[in-house]
Structures are given as C-alpha cells and as structure tokens.
Amino acid sequence: MQNEKLQVNFTDSIAKAELVIREGEAKEVLPELAPIKTALSGIITAPAEFLRKRSLDQILINPMRTHVLVDRDGSCITLVTQEDDPYNRGEVVGRLKKANKYKEFGINSGKGWEPNALGQYFKMNRAFFPDRAANMALVTQLKNFEATINSKLEKQQSEKGDFKDSYSGTVMSNIPDAFTLSIPIFSGMKPETIEVEFYAAINGREVQLQLVSPGAEQLIEELRDNIIDEQIDEIRDLEPLIAIIEQ
Numbered sequence: 001m002q003n004e005k006l007q008v009n010f011t012d013s014i015a016k017a018e019l020v021i022r023e024g025e026a027k028e029v030l031p032e033l034a035p036i037k038t039a040l041s042g043i044i045t046a047p048a049e050f051l052r053k054r055s056l057d058q059i060l061i062n063p064m065r066t067h068v069l070v071d072r073d074g075s076c077i078t079l080v081t082q083e084d085d086p087y088n089r090g091e092v093v094g095r096l097k098k099a100n101k102y103k104e105f106g107i108n109s110g111k112g113w114e115p116n117a118l119g120q121y122f123k124m125n126r127a128f129f130p131d132r133a134a135n136m137a138l139v140t141q142l143k144n145f146e147a148t149i150n151s152k153l154e155k156q157q158s159e160k161g162d163f164k165d166s167y168s169g170t171v172m173s174n175i176p177d178a179f180t181l182s183i184p185i186f187s188g189m190k191p192e193t194i195e196v197e198f199y200a201a202i203n204g205r206e207v208q209l210q211l212v213s214p215g216a217e218q219l220i221e222e223l224r225d226n227i228i229d230e231q232i233d234e235i236r237d238l239e240p241l242i243a244i245i246e247q
Helices: 046-054 100-105 115-124 132-143 214-238
Strands: 039-043 067-071 076-081 090-095 147-157 163-173 178-184 191-203 206-212 243-246
Touching: 039 046, 046 076, 046 090, 046 214, 067 214, 076 214, 100 178, 115 132, 115 206, 132 178, 191 214, 214 243
Parallel strands: 039 090, 067 243
Antiparallel strands: 067 076, 076 090, 147 163, 178 191, 191 206
C-alpha cells in the first residue's frame, strides 16, 4: 500500500477526537427489496381478528382502500388491504374447514371400518361421546362383532329375452342402529351433538362399517351460513365503511 497524505479538519468546538482507519474492502451494500406483503391464512375468524388488532394502523387499514370478499360456496372470507398499491397490497384469508377429528371419524365420507378397528378407535376417542357408559358398551359390541349375512341370488330369463340377474344381502348384527357424538364439525368452533348411524357394506363374506349422519350434513349447511354471517357482522362493527362484496 502506498503512503498517502490525509488531512482531517475538525470544527472549533471539537478539542479532541479519534480517527480510525480500516484497510480492506467495504461491506457490500444490501440491495433494496420490495416491501413484504401481508399474506396470511387461517380459520374463518382470521380476517376479523386481523382487523381488530390492526385497526389503529391507519396506513394499513384505511377503510377507503380496504375491502372484503365473501365466497359462500368456497366457505371463505378474504380481507384485502391497501387494494390500490401493488407493492403493499395484502390479503388475510379465513377458511371454514372441517375439523381434523371430524374428518378422521370418516362420517359421510364412505370410509370403511373393520369392526374391531372401529371399536379400538372409539375407545381411544371416548372424549367425543357424551355418554361414557354408551361408549364402553359400543366398544365391547364392536370388538365382539357378530353378524348374520343373508344372501340372495336371483336369476330370471323370459322367452322374449328379458332377463334379471341380481344379488342382494341383509346384515343383522349385535350393534345398535345409531349412537351420539359431541364433536366440533368445523375447526375452531364449539362441539355439536350429532346422531351417527352404521351402514354395513358387504363384500363377499366381509363386512365394512361406514358412519353416516344425515343430520350432520344438514347441520353443516346451516352452520356454514350462520358462521359466515357472524363474521361479516363483526367486520361491519369493527369498520363500518369497509366494502363487503359477496361473490
């Protein structure tokens, strides 16, 4: 390194100072990045919760630049902030999702259970049965499952060529026709009491049990609209001037 003269001038008010000279390359200047956009998703209450906690941020939550999209068929509410700013536009999406445990039971899904396996599952999920004694009895019945399958094979053919070829079966078992569950249907929501029926699917000599609940299916439709309406009302209470658009 060649010797170079360096002159440093101090103002009159500075009587003493320290000058530090470092050798080597300066640190690389970090590139300027675009702003991080808000992109959040959660359960159906997410947009209202975000709005409640960020309402004091007048730049982020400006009612004249914010809107809400409601998709009832998709069970979804989307809060859009800073809608006219491509760099800062953000979204908070809330979805109404079926609870994991409800899906695990396989109600109305066509899921087949082997009786002994279903009995063990009921035993480990006793918390979702409002009647403990009924749960224990049902577990015992499933683990000692007995069924009589009456099969009927019918074949007919007429002189005209018309024919009939059918196979039918009837299952008679030791388990009750239905039982009661107290279980959340949607994530983040309170438990609902539903009646669940057994449906036996016959495959040769094997019987697979399916869980069916017409009442739960009707309840899902009713709850979906009620829950979405509650969230819309809450958003209106928090920010009355925000546009809410049904899709």
